[in-house]
Amino acid sequence: MLTNRRTFLRNATLATTALSASRVMGANEKIRVASIGLGGQGQGNAGRMAAVPGVEIAMLCDPDTNALDAAKGKHPGATTVQDLRKVIEAKDIDAVVVSTGNHWHVLAALWACQAGKDVYVEKPISHNIWEGRKLVEAARKYNRIVQGGTQQRSCPVQDEIKAFLDSGKLGKIKWVRCNHYSIRQSIGKRAAPLAPPTTCDYNLWLGPAQDIPILREKFHYDWHWNWNTGNGELGNWGPHILDDLRNVVFRDKIPLPKRVMAGGGRLGLGDAGETPNTHFVYFDTGEVPVIMDVHNLPRGKEVKANDFYRRRRTNAFLVIECENGYYAGGRGGGKAYDLNGKEVAKFSGDGGRSHAANFINAMRSRKTSDLKAEIEQIHYSSAWCHLGNISYRLGQNSDIDQARSRMKDLEQWQEVCGDFSAHMEANQIALQPGDFRLGPLLEIDAAKETFVGETATPEALALLRREYRKGFEVPDTV
Ligand SMILES: NC(=O)c1ccc[n+]([C@@H]2O[C@H](COP(=O)([O-])OP(=O)(O)OC[C@H]3O[C@@H](n4cnc5c(N)ncnc54)[C@H](O)[C@@H]3O)[C@@H](O)[C@H]2O)c1
Incomplete structure (x- = not known):
């Protein structure tokens, strides 16, 4: 005991x-x-x-x-x-x-x-x-x-990209698009709850999460797609891509966005997953607009390949649109192009091979400033994902025309709405009422890490934290 x-x-x-x-x-x-x-x-x-x-x-x-x-x-x-x-x-x-x-x-x-x-x-x-x-x-x-x-964050290429952006060759940054497109299959939907593996102590596995029936087929890994344990694809890939955004574009100067709005749905699957497999988010950063677009359906019903970002025919994570061209890249590096699409620079990295060593070095020096991914910054990058999820979870049954009309003048929002419609068409998905959700434009007080204004409803505020299972509570006072 x-x-x-x-x-x-x-x-x-x-x-x-x-x-x-x-x-x-x-x-x-x-x-x-x-x-x-x-x-x-x-x-x-x-x-x-x-x-x-x-x-x-x-x-x-x-x-x-x-x-x-x-x-x-x-x-x-x-x-x-x-x-x-x-x-x-x-x-x-x-x-x-x-x-x-x-x-x-x-x-x-x-x-x-x-x-x-x-x-x-x-x-x-x-x-x-x-x-x-x-x-x-x-x-x-x-x-x-x-x-x-x-x-x-431990990959030297990030500093090279920053230096390139600072060189002014591409001119000023106008806006940023963050994408992640990869195919994921249905996780199944059981009538009777899944029994955890007999090799697993389920109480310990659950910890802070609620003890509610699991209706997916697979116990491990697919916890990502239920809110009780996971944060969906936005919470899975978003922390990487939005961390790159916060680091490379905003130099860690923007802890949280000012406003966030999301749309999407869990589409074409009919499974026990709850998190959206098609999810787009607008982040009002107070500087340049940022759109994140994540989906797990293929490029088309007959094309079983990962989708690409239509405008640029790339599935790069981060597309930094500038006055004189753009940068498109992922974790391993990327390329910069001029306005004619001609490659003007290339960056290759090692995917962050030295991150573990960086941690150990900081343990020896006892200086948090030696850490490449000090917890506070990665808390913020994770929080951007949570905000995109909260807007989605608060979302009401809607359609893409209503979504478009929410931000008529924001070109990048109109673009992602158009991309969504094209993606649905390519996958031959005819949306039924309730399939597509549009969330509120949440207003954020970054210093207090909470919502303000009309959208700071009890439902929104409740999603900033969770109910912890008894014995596994995160304490108010640490
Ligand atoms: N940085 C990256 O590139 C990267 C890549 C993949 C996954 N991840 C992250 O790593 C985490 C794990 O992902 P995964 O793909 O290995 O998932 P997984 O489901 O395959 O593995 C999770 C493991 O944690 C164990 N576990 C659950 N409760 C535990 C507890 N109380 N004590 C000890 N172990 C416990 C599970 O039994 C399981 O073996 C996720 O948070 C994921 O987001 C990061």
């Missing part, structure tokens, strides 16, 4: 704070890391951490013993545990890597901070905006090194 959580945390905090206070890591001293969450990304993260000189994967944690067994094969010296509270309790663990489902990110990371451990936490760093801020508060209060998992 585990100790009562509060007593446990208090003890753990006292014990390990004392430990870390007395522990100044030498440049060559071994750093003992625990890898929490060992699905696809967690296994990868454990391998990438283990490859950093001076790092030992000392503990592996996953409520599913299948995942533990697979990871143990690669890190035979590590202790395995199903309950992450055992990791938090372990005094000889210096840092944790959190690669669980999104619903666990903040609580796992926050407990680790309270226990005096440093944290590498996957994107989106939070499941909702409120808890993301709590993690930032915990990082500050306990003086922790906390890195977000947007690894491309």
